[in-house]
Amino acid sequence: MATKTFPVEASHILMFARSVGDDNRVYADADYAKTTEAGGIIAPPTFAQASAQFDPDYFLRPKVGQPWFGSGKNPTGITRSAEGGGGGGGGGGLHAEQHFEYHRQLKAGDVLTATTFPGKTWEKEGRRSGKLVFSESVTEYRDQNGELVITARGVGVRTERPVEQK
Amino acid sequence: MALSAKNLKVGDVHTAKLVEDLKRTQIVQYAGASGDYNPLHTDEIFTTKVAGYPSVFAHGMLTMGMTGKMLTDYVGDARLTKYGVRFTSQVFPGDDLEAKAMVKALTEKDGVTLVELDVSTTNQNGVEVLSGYAEARVDA
Numbered sequence: 001m002a003t004k005t006f007p008v009e010a011s012h013i014l015m016f017a018r019s020v021g022d023d024n025r026v027y028a029d030a031d032y033a034k035t036t037e038a039g040g041i042i043a044p045p046t047f048a049q050a051s052a053q054f055d056p057d058y059f060l061r062p063k064v065g066q067p068w069f070g071s072g073k074n075p076t077g078i079t080r081s082a083e084g085g086g087g088g089g090g091g092g093g094l095h096a097e098q099h100f101e102y103h104r105q106l107k108a109g110d111v112l113t114a115t116t117f118p119g120k121t122w123e124k125e126g127r128r129s130g131k132l133v134f135s136e137s138v139t140e141y142r143d144q145n146g147e148l149v150i151t152a153r154g155v156g157v158r159t160e161r162p163v164e165q166k
Numbered sequence: 167m168a169l170s171a172k173n174l175k176v177g178d179v180h181t182a183k184l185v186e187d188l189k190r191t192q193i194v195q196y197a198g199a200s201g202d203y204n205p206l207h208t209d210e211i212f213t214t215k216v217a218g219y220p221s222v223f224a225h226g227m228l229t230m231g232m233t234g235k236m237l238t239d240y241v242g243d244a245r246l247t248k249y250g251v252r253f254t255s256q257v258f259p260g261d262d263l264e265a266k267a268m269v270k271a272l273t274e275k276d277g278v279t280l281v282e283l284d285v286s287t288t289n290q291n292g293v294e295v296l297s298g299y300a301e302a303r304v305d306a
Contacts, residue, residue, distance in 0.1 A: 012199070018199070021235065024235070029258045037168065037243060038244040041211075046231040050228050052202055056199075061201060069205065071211035075216050095253055096252065096253060100250065101248050105244040111245050153250075161218070163256065
């Protein structure tokens with residue numbers, strides 16, 4: 001179980017909405033947002049995923065003083081260990097599924113506490129990438145009053161080799 | 167504007183173009199905003215030479231985020247109660263994506279009217295890249 005604090009800020013929502021190509025003013029313009037049913041700046045449906053920014057140990061962000069597996073002088077900055085990653089995933093596999101349940105609308109100004117619980121793991125033989133190992137995790141996002149705001153369930157998959165392209 | 171149940175029926179379809187000719191820069195933008203800096207999405211050298219893919223490819227969550235815009239444009243702001251997907255194929259730079267929501271059921275729970283939707287996003291070759299569902303509160 002891992003816990004982190006995730007402050008939901010309007011500027012972060014603005015940048016996130018831009019990145020998914022969503023120009024809805026309810027994510028960007030506080031004065032406009034006040035006049036809508038939402039009542040203020042709200043977060044887009046998949047915004048909870050950006051809680052990765054607030055996870056000090058998130059493994060897909062380069063960290064000061066630590067090796068990074070992306071390219072620099074060489075195509076990768078690390079020497080792969082025998083058990084490292086599996087083919088095709090690069091760092092930790094691919095994202096297979098994501099599910100959100102919204103108990104109430106997430107808004108700018110909320111301060112969430114995210115608690116992640118490990119879920120099931122299972123295996124399957126894939127047609128295009130060899131053996132697939134799936135693993136699930138469930139994250140509960142609670143607000144400053146301890147109320148549950150979002151329940152998220154993610155499924156990751158490690159592939160034996162890169163996914164063949166059709 | 168939110169939807170009203172009296173104007174909806176099972177089988178109704180809403181579609182939206184999400185992106186034409188997806189740019190690597192948008193994928194970089196998503197990496198920065200989401201905090202997911204996996205080089206598979208932004209580092210062509212790593213992805214082709216080390217990971218063995220033909221090019222960088224989009225975060226599944228970028229496709230889910232873009233598809234989310236189609237949903238909130240359709241059902242209205244602050245109306246979603248559930249949204250879940252499977253990533254069924256990779257999305258590459260240059261792809262065009264179109265998303266579709268189809269009304270699967272209209273239900274009522276604790277006096278709240280809900281619409282259940284089947285959600286699907288396909289690329290320019292007709293390949294489904296995302297398959298899922300959503301549920302939203304609608305007006306009676």
